Amino acid sequence: MALTEHNNISIAQIIIYVPSLFIAVWLSYKHGFGRSAGWFYLIIFSLARILGASFQLATISDPKNLNLQVGAAILQTIGLSPLIMLQLGLLGRALGSIRKSTTSFVTEKRLRLVQVIALVGLILGIVGGSSSFSDTGVYTVADTSRAGTGLTIAAYVLLVLATVAVALQLSHIEPGEKRLVLAVGLSLPFILVRLAYSGESVFGNNPDFSPLTANMNIYLGMAVIMEMIVIVIVEAIGMTLHKLPANKNVPVATGYQQPWQQSEVDRDHEMGGYR
Template identity: 30%
Template sequence: MTTNSLKPRGIIASVEIAVYVLTTLFVFISKTRYRIEFRKQGGWVYLILFLVLRITSCVLVIVLELTSNPTIGLVVAQVTLTAIALTPLLSAAIGFLKSAAKFGTGQDLPRFFVYALRLSKLALLAAIVIGIIAGSDLANGAESVSSANNGRYLTKVSALILLGVFVSICVYTAWFLSHGNSLGHFRTIVIGVGLSLPFFLVRIIYSILSAFTLSGSGYFSGGVANKFNTINGSWPIYLVMAVLSQFFITVILFIAGVAMQKDIPQRYQNEQDLENASKESAPDSSFSFLLRRLR
């Protein structure tokens, strides 16, 4: 098997791997330092998921560029990971907003808001499933015209779903900011999500342009119209609109998440300790009320 040298996308992928491995390390250092409980804060879980997916995707980019005759399975994996890359970041933004409400107000969100957030998550799940199917069809597009057509159609659907979720996050952020006084210090994470929205918009525009300019057999067809192609389009456009926008989103959410963690009262982080202590002593009514509020 002969090998090739890295092209610009492969070099970009190499830098991404180094950056995102360090970012993952910082996340786990922050977990230890600030006692972050990932299972109670969905934003961190989705942020880590994005980092893992992105590192894996970058590794596949390098392998594809160094391999003269890559297998169809390798191509499908790369195309699929590229198609679903943005969904964990959108989920992370939603998760951090929910955490801000939980720790900032100590109260449950309005029911309609809970349903709206759940609907957004279901939409993102649908976008992932559609993206996986679309990636598989597009990777096989050179062998089947029907697969290429179906893949292009599903890619457009997935991109439009992401746009819809992005609009909903804008609405959620505006609503949280309008109730900023009740959030206290946790307004910081909401502001962080707000600052990430322009970069989300750039990334989603790139996804939409990529989806609606696909032609021929899919990702592997050439032409000027495919300069937004995520696989073999213009690498400067890819660098600015896809890679850098995702990086800035990650950095902003990470910094805002750490800032939020610093503001979480120690009583929330030691909730289990308080419950254990309550079993060993006879708490008065005020302490019982505190425990109920903490739950």
């Protein structure tokens, strides 16, 4: 049986995202799962793409299996939220660098709020995707899918605003950490194209953007390649970042310095001249 264009795209996704998953795990291990939550979302995204492509390829031998079709469609449509949460994680690390010397309008609490919005959009997208398929395999967009996409759009807009606010304080970011803002800034246009694809598939009623009848050329250009570019940008810059010492994100605008920030003269002074 000859492979379809969709099958070929799925194979390419597995080839790309398997090494991407290993890099994501390595980055999470290097920078810390807790302190660098963005890398955790990179793992989730890579897994979603590998599983979604695997389900799609499994339909070759069982084309009438509706569960495989639904699983593949849902996994292929929920990638935006993890990408946005990944960018928010990177901004959070850059914000930690800013707050060592000054205050910022963007705060960790506000970034977490945007992450919650994106997460709720992800959950609604999964629920909506599950209810969009009838027992006969007919696809109709559910209201929960529209709500999830709407929240994802809102999260993206807030991500752009947060990126601009952080970029305006670029001079306060340590030289080695400025590339975080660069990674997010470079990723945003490609995420926007991917968001436009999702918006059209949910709100446009265009069969060329439907999970079952999608035009593969449009899907490849506006979704698959856009996501791959973002992952390459983030992982390439992530591998150049240094590991932060423990508690290095503690702000020091008040004048207090952590031991790792003090010079040997400062430590001698605090210890009364004795080591």
